[in-house]
Amino acid sequence: MRLNALFPGIPYAFRANFFHLVMDIAWWGVFNGSAAIFLPVFTTRLGASAFQIGILTGIPAAMNILLAFPAGFISQRYPVLRANLVVAVLNRMLFFPFILLPFFLQSNALVLAILLNMVLMNIPGACTGILGPAFLGECVPPNLRAQTVGIRFAALAAVTMLTSLLCGQILNRAPFPLSYQVVFFIGFMGTGLSVFHLTRIRSYASLNLPGKELELAAPPPAASGQGHLWLGILKGPFGRVLGILFFSQFSLNLAASLAPLYQVRGLALSDGAISLGSAIFWVLFFFGSILSGRLSRRLSLKRITSLGIILVALSAVLFAYSFQLWIYVICQVVSGLGWGLLTAGQFNYVLARTPASGRTAYLTWYNLAMNLALLAGALLGPLMADRTGILEALLLVAALRFVAGLAIQKWG
Numbered sequence: 315m316r317l318n319a320l321f322p323g324i325p326y327a328f329r330a331n332f333f334h335l336v337m338d339i340a341w342w343g344v345f346n347g348s349a350a351i352f353l354p355v356f357t358t359r360l361g362a363s364a365f366q367i368g369i370l371t372g373i374p375a376a377m378n379i380l381l382a383f384p385a386g387f388i389s390q391r392y393p394v395l396r397a398n399l400v401v402a403v404l405n406r407m408l409f410f411p412f413i414l415l416p417f418f419l420q421s422n423a424l425v426l427a428i429l430l431n432m433v434l435m436n437i438p439g440a441c442t443g444i445l446g447p448a449f450l451g452e453c454v455p456p457n458l459r460a461q462t463v464g465i466r467f468a469a470l471a472a473v474t475m476l477t478s479l480l481c482g483q484i485l486n487r488a489p490f491p492l493s494y495q496v497v498f499f500i501g502f503m504g505t506g507l508s509v510f511h512l513t514r515i516r517s518y519a520s521l522n523l524p525g526k527e528l529e530l531a532a533p534p535p536a537a538s539g540q541g542h543l544w545l546g547i548l549k550g551p552f553g554r555v556l557g558i559l560f561f562s563q564f565s566l567n568l569a570a571s572l573a574p575l576y577q578v579r580g581l582a583l584s585d586g587a588i589s590l591g592s593a594i595f596w597v598l599f600f601f602g603s604i605l606s607g608r609l610s611r612r613l614s615l616k617r618i619t620s621l622g623i624i625l626v627a628l629s630a631v632l633f634a635y636s637f638q639l640w641i642y643v644i645c646q647v648v649s650g651l652g653w654g655l656l657t658a659g660q661f662n663y664v665l666a667r668t669p670a671s672g673r674t675a676y677l678t679w680y681n682l683a684m685n686l687a688l689l690a691g692a693l694l695g696p697l698m699a700d701r702t703g704i705l706e707a708l709l710l711v712a713a714l715r716f717v718a719g720l721a722i723q724k725w726g
Contacts, residue, residue: 331453331515332462338511339466340473344504347477348497349412351592352485353428354574355585356494362425364696368571372692373432374439378685381440398449399512401441406505408435413498416491443685447677451665455518460662467603467658471650475596477504482589558725559660560683562623562718567691568698568711569630576704581636591642595650602654606662609655619663620723622656625649627715634708 357370411431415424454462481500485493577583583591602622609618629649636642664680699707 328455328458328518331518332458334511334514335450335453335462336466336469338508338515340469341504341508341511343470343473344477345409345501345508346470347474347592347596348481348504349409349501351474351478351588352481352494352497352585353412355578355588356491357425357428358574358578359490360421360425364571364575364699366425366429367575368692368696369429370432371567371571372689373429374436374443375685375688375692377433377436378440378443378681379689381437394445394448394452395515395517398442398445399509401438401445402509402512404438405435405442406502406509408438409498409502409505413495413502416495443681447661447665447680452517452519453515459665463661464603464606464658467606467654468600471596471600471603471654475593475600478589478592478596482586482593485585485589554725555664556679556683558718558721559664559680560687562715562722563684563687564691565711565714565718566623566626567688568695568714569633569691569708570688571692571695572699572704572707572711573633576633576708580704581642583642587639587642591646594643594646595653598647598650599654599657600650602651603658604654605651606655606658616663616722618655618659620719622652622654622659623715623719623722625652626656627712627719628652630708630712630715634705634712 354367354370358367362370408431412428415427415431450459450463477500481497484496487493488496577588606618606622625648629645629652632641632645632648636645664677695707695711698710702710
């Protein structure tokens with residue numbers, strides 16, 4: 315394959331890294347379009363309560379919060395690429411029990427077993443959350459990050475879309491719960507092949523890249539008093555960025571545990587309709603990711619992130635009133651485009667605000683803030699819905715997201 319013809323501007327020395335980075339995320343898209351999408355739906359169909367769905371959604375964040383600083387200190391003592399590979403292998407091996415558990419357990423016992431296994435697999439998962447951005451920062455030179463990250467997210471979207479359509483057909487045709495076990499097995503295979511490509515990626519400093527590709531972006535101002543040391547980071551400009559991103563992430567995750575419940579019990583959507591909506595979402599996520607890379611040449615990463623959040627706010631309103639399939643389809647179109655812009659834009663925005671020296675410390679604080687927001691949103695969302703009703707809660711979530719988008723634009 316001639317990568318330069320498909321992706322102009324990719325230097326020859328970087329092509330192998332680029333290929334494996336794209337294939338890594340593409341195989342992760344197999345997991346994303348199967349197990350990641352349908353595990354909360356499966357747990358809901360087992361009869362899980364809103365609070366249990368909230369716990370399922372919040373477990374990754376809780377483990378990241380508990381292990382953020384130990385993982386950050388440990389990761390500073392080992393090479394980032396090697397440490398990322400080790401924790402990725404451990405994390406993905408622990409997904410295998412999800413395939414086997416339905417053979418032995420049912421209903422409430424199975425729900426509790428799923429929650430317990432989520433805790434176990436997210437112990438190494440806490441390290442991957444911290445090391446992931448640092449990993450990309452080490453293997454992708456600054457001048458190629460926006461293009462590489464945009465294409466990676468586009469590949470994730472395309473594969474997720476195709477996989478979710480395939481899984482929707484499996485769920486419609488195979489008996490329950492065997493259908494979900496097949497879907498989980500597909501996801502597990504995707505994670506394994508993703509790990510293979512992680513083993514092939516090298517630090518960009520070890521590649522024979524042209525001088526212009528090694529140019530560093532202007533570093534952000536150092537944190538006052540202590541440079542990039544752990545506590546000094548919060549005193550500098552990065553501390554304000556963290557505060558704004560925390561609020562935006564909180565508003566984004568308030569509906570995380572409500573969505574599967576509302577799809578199954580409020581909108582009464584079938585697995586096929588959920589699969590179709592997911593496929594549409596990821597098609598637009600694909601275009602949003604590509605558009606983010608192109609817009610980064612014209613707009614600031616802050617504006618791209620803000621626009622993405624505002625579109626996601628609009629999608630929450632549409633989701634609340636998706637009692638007809640065509641409204642649900644429009645909701646997924648707006649949501650996919652918004653999340654594509656937001657995800658790629660925010661990722662590059664944060665990397666641009668962290669210096670190469672001490673990046674792990676900055677990203678540990680970022681990881682901690684994002685996971686605190688995820689956990690708070692996942693647990694408070696069901697409580698809010700209990701008091702107001704899910705429909706009203708979704709409208710409140712939309713309002714908070716809109717405010718978050720304006721806050722990033724004004725103070726980010």
